[in-house]
Amino acid sequence: MSLSRFILALSLTSSVIAATPPDLLRLADGELAGRFSGISAAGIIRWEREDSPAPLEFKVDKARHIALRGGVPATPHASTSHVELLDGDRIAGTITAMDKGELTLDSPQTGPIVIPRDRIKRIAPNPFGGRLIYAGPFSKEGWEIVAAEPPQSDASETEKKEDSWEHIAGHWYYKGGSDALRYPAAMPEQSIFRFRMDWRARPAVNIALHADFAGVPEAKENEGEDEVRRPDLPARMFGNALIVSIRANYATLQHCGYTQEGEPFVRHLRSSSSSVRIDESGGADFELRSNLKEGTVALFVDGSFWLQWNIEFTEDARPLGSGLGFLITNEAESYRITDLLVAEWNGMPDAARSFESPDRDIVLLTNGTDRLSGKVTSISEGRVKLHGDYADLDIPLEDVADLHFAESEKVKEEESQADGAAVRVHFLPIGRIHGKLIEASSERLVLESPSIGRIETLLDSASLLEFNRHGLFLQGWDDDL
């Protein structure tokens, strides 16, 4: 029986058990609210609903994802300490020990776990050097889709256009149109903003930082309507903001907004260069580091420094805000944005990759300036032992922001192709683990990780289960959209 028949038969309404938001199951042909109660070894999802006497059953290879509790974990953990694996997985937890062969992690997501050292890309006991402010987007909550032009007041319901953006499975998908996507992120003055963006052809995106989403000020009394200068689109969408425009072969930064008198303006901010080179079809990990006090914004792409801009604020400009947003300018193309992260930034001036050496481990400290390299020989009792160029150093783990292992120490990555359905479990505030699905209950999910082997993940801090029927987790587009 197809999903749509269930919906008609059961007079679907969103069901809420107690005060917890429902889980949401998305299938190939629709979605269903309810409560996830497990997956059998035969690959059958059990789904409970108040209006069904028995759990419903669905084949896991027909499922796209399950958002647990509206994307909100039952037991969020505050720490952002985590280990990142070569296969892209991130496991949160406290690092308890490490020697030359393996690392032991005490994780709220898996319990105590041992990870081979040569499978680890980096460990981050204190990432960012500051607070994590936002990670997502695991739900639509807080996000706004804003039209470029207000809807016509006489437009009928059927004539109202579709939104340009759709939230699915921890991603924002852009489907065409001129709407902007905004989020009041509470970006501090010194912040890191990271996200992953994929596109199908020639990227053309405007990214708003430190936006206050201020509306267009009212025209002054002594000005006729014809005399009022209409603000450019970014200012109309984001108010007073910094706008980074990224194209295939250049990136620019503008400061847009309104003067104290309400006059719109756009100022192009200088950089030593505007040239970048981004694949016309593909994706990249972007990172914007902004320091409003120093007046700088730096762009990193796939971990490498690309550009830095210097901001000269003029006295007549209104202050910036703390929101972020996206506005696509080539409306015919498809985009996907995920893995967003906003954090306080400790001022570390350069990504570790710019410093990377194939034969050396790199340790970045939480003071935002110190960088050490050498061979990390062990971690124990909360201390990192580093054999450096000039001495053997003994560093408190609480002083370490990031530790990147030497390229030469890492196992060569192989494509992990699972036989059968693969699952990726997303955790808040940080963490994702993927592998071949074995089975699950409402509280635990067992999978076979290509890096670590059999893992039992604890779902109370999970927010999303993502399924891939082909067994290979890539940055594939959801062709059902």
Add this chain to the structure above:
Amino acid sequence: MKLTFTFLLLAGLPALLADQVRTTDGGLISGRVTSLDSHALSLETELAAEAVQVKPDQVQSVTFDEDSVQRGDHDARVILINGDRLPCDLKRIDDKHVHVATRYSEDLKIARKSISSLQLGIRPRQTLYQGPSDSEDWTVDDAWSFENGVLTSISKGSAFREVEDLPSSFSLQFQIEWTQIPNLEFYFCSSEARAGGGKLDRYYLQFNSAGFGIQRQSSGDTTYQSLGEANLLPDSFTDSKALVEIRVDRKIRRIELLIDGEVAGRYNDPLPEAPGGSLFVLSSNSQASGVHRVSNIVVRAWSANRDRHDSEDRGDGEGDSLIDNTGQRFTGRLIGTGKSDKGMIFLFKNPHQEDPLQVPEDRVSTLFFAKPDSKSERPPMIIGLQEQGMLSVGACTFAGDEMKLTHPLLGEFSLKRNALTSMARRLENPPTDP
């Protein structure tokens, strides 16, 4: 007389036969500056029997006789807490002072609390190639010939040479002379021993009637990209010669161009991978009777890190910071310098180790000194020195070939006149980076 302030720092003026004083009303007086204080600037000139006195507030700028400026080759740079910059060579550091030697003054003893940062290894180091040494050194075609250490072109053609094991970062320096209008290309990081077009990955310097430019040639979609230009036209060089240095960092894909010892531009390569070749190709494109003479070609290993490190965030300034030439950065306390069997070492106390770190001098890139509590005064005049040096002075006198001055942080000392490039007055609210 109260000085009123206007600021202009000159760079790149045409070569002059004497000191030139430019006044605020657009006037220009040539002569020899003999003194400057709050009352007047004195200038000896053939136009007057006695020295001409110009009111300080009427002086816009002074450019010293460029022909007499001695180009230096110091290996370090001290940045003082007031922003002044001193090219120098480091002698030693103790717990209170930094001791430096200079070619334009006596040795200086500078209080550590007066110093913001110290940069080392400014001068590119290990020489990988120096020539041309003989007629076999470069492979030339009929347009080029070798004589007395000079490669000369008389028509269109090319010459090439490989420098084996060329490191990722290096410096290429050479002297170029020309007649009529230059039209020269110097290819570097090339895998092909030929000039000209095609889908090849390399960089090249272009020098012609439009000046200097750095180009990127690529095997990718876009064959040619201009990385940047320096607006120095051939006729701005009085003797039709220039010392060119190109500093290349292939790791971060950045190129720095220096002309006659001064940075003319810094350019980024937007392509994801830098060319990996080790061939150098000289190409003359002169069809007519124009001649190019290229000599003193030197290729050295060079670390680009040092320039990047100096522009880093100082941090909270509570302690000293040491950045080495691999990019490692330590915060702690610089005890001083010492000696080892391999030369000077820096003793740096770091919280993560019991004993001080011992860092060899050739591994040190930049030192940031702890911020002092006091602020420094900023006198009204700025003197430009060779190698991008800069000093603030309130008053100075000239005696023979020396300038005597009193500096707010360095005290009284003398500078050789041939180290001076320019002088200007400071703005009332100057930018933080004068």
